[in-house]
Amino acid sequence: MTDDPAGAVGYPAGRARLAGKVAVVTGGGSRAEGYGTGRAAAVLFARNGARVLVVDRDRAAAEQTVALIEDDGGIAEAHVADITVADSCQEMAEHAVRTWGRLDILDNNVGVEGAGTILEADWQQWDEVMTVNVKTIALASAAALPYLSRDGGAIVNISSISAFRPRGLTPYSTAKGAVIALTRAMAVDHAGSRVRVNCIAPGPIYTPMVYAAGMSPEVRERRRRASPLGIEGTAWDVAHAAVFLCSDEARYITGVVLPVDGGVSLRSPER
Numbered sequence: 001m002t003d004d005p006a007g008a009v010g011y012p013a014g015r016a017r018l019a020g021k022v023a024v025v026t027g028g029g030s031r032a033e034g035y036g037t038g039r040a041a042a043v044l045f046a047r048n049g050a051r052v053l054v055v056d057r058d059r060a061a062a063e064q065t066v067a068l069i070e071d072d073g074g075i076a077e078a079h080v081a082d083i084t085v086a087d088s089c090q091e092m093a094e095h096a097v098r099t100w101g102r103l104d105i106l107d108n109n110v111g112v113e114g115a116g117t118i119l120e121a122d123w124q125q126w127d128e129v130m131t132v133n134v135k136t137i138a139l140a141s142a143a144a145l146p147y148l149s150r151d152g153g154a155i156v157n158i159s160s161i162s163a164f165r166p167r168g169l170t171p172y173s174t175a176k177g178a179v180i181a182l183t184r185a186m187a188v189d190h191a192g193s194r195v196r197v198n199c200i201a202p203g204p205i206y207t208p209m210v211y212a213a214g215m216s217p218e219v220r221e222r223r224r225r226a227s228p229l230g231i232e233g234t235a236w237d238v239a240h241a242a243v244f245l246c247s248d249e250a251r252y253i254t255g256v257v258l259p260v261d262g263g264v265s266l267r268s269p270e271r
């Protein structure tokens with residue numbers, strides 16, 4: 001398991017930002033060795049004092065994240081579920097509440113790629129991309145909302161800069177655009193329940209999602225150079241943003257789309 005020193009940026013005991021809270025992270029495993037954004041968020045939520053339900057359809061991946069949290073002195077449980085299924089989302093929320101008596105945070109991290117134009121579309125894949133990226137957020141959130149704390153309840157949804165910087169991944173861009181619209185609608189719909197709903201739009205992040213199938217050093221370097229800062233994004237960058245958005249420090253922030261992209265989306269596409 002490769003670690004990243006950026007993930008070690010934690011908070012001393014007693015200053016944990018999420019102390020006393022219970023968090024659910026969907027897709028909290030990783031598709032391959034290393035840290036995806038779900039695994040990194042689960043680790044940082046726990047490092048900041050939250051008890052974490054790590055939800056994944058891949059048992060081994062979820063258990064690996066739990067082991068990392070426990071090795072780190074944190075508290076977590078694995079929950080195996082396919083969150084495209086409404087009943088499974090219900091069981092997921094009930095598991096967290098049954099185990100720890102409350103629910104404060106939902107990180108809707110699950111996502112899947114989808115390439116090509118509409119002329120090249122495989123319509124079955126199109127439906128799957130919409131379901132996995134968008135409908136899972138609605139299903140998991142609908143299951144969690146009745147339990148989410150009226151005092152500090154927070155949802156964070158993972159979109160992508162592909163939503164506003166399309167680049168030939170049209171089903172993915174469409175789905176991630178819908179994640180932004182869904183975030184803003186949910187922020188309004190559930191503000192009365194004092195639940196905040198925000199969204200992170202990661203840029204090119206070096207995670208198993210992008211390197212598991214193989215990535216040449218040239219492509220990796222091109223992704224790094226796309227950032228005006230000239231640095232490579234890691235899962236920890238996304239996870240730190242999720243910790244902030246789900247903490248009480250963000251109590252006056254709802255409905256925002258926070259790019260975590262090293263400034264990539266500031267540049268014109270032809271650059």
Ligand SMILES: NC(=O)c1ccc[n+]([C@@H]2O[C@H](COP(=O)([O-])OP(=O)(O)OC[C@H]3O[C@@H](n4cnc5c(N)ncnc54)[C@H](O)[C@@H]3O)[C@@H](O)[C@H]2O)c1
Pocket residue numbers: 026027028029030031032035036037038039055056057058061081082083084109110111112113132158159160161201202203204205206207208209210235
């Ligand atoms: N890496 C990047 O460059 C980048 C950029 C923009 C956005 N994103 C987004 O970040 C998120 C990536 O998350 P990650 O790094 O944790 O990805 P990952 O693929 O490593 O992990 C996702 C986990 O979700 C699980 N999963 C998939 N479908 C599921 C389902 N139906 N039910 C339960 N579990 C399921 C998988 O088993 C896997 O363990 C996605 O939403 C992705 O679109 C990534």
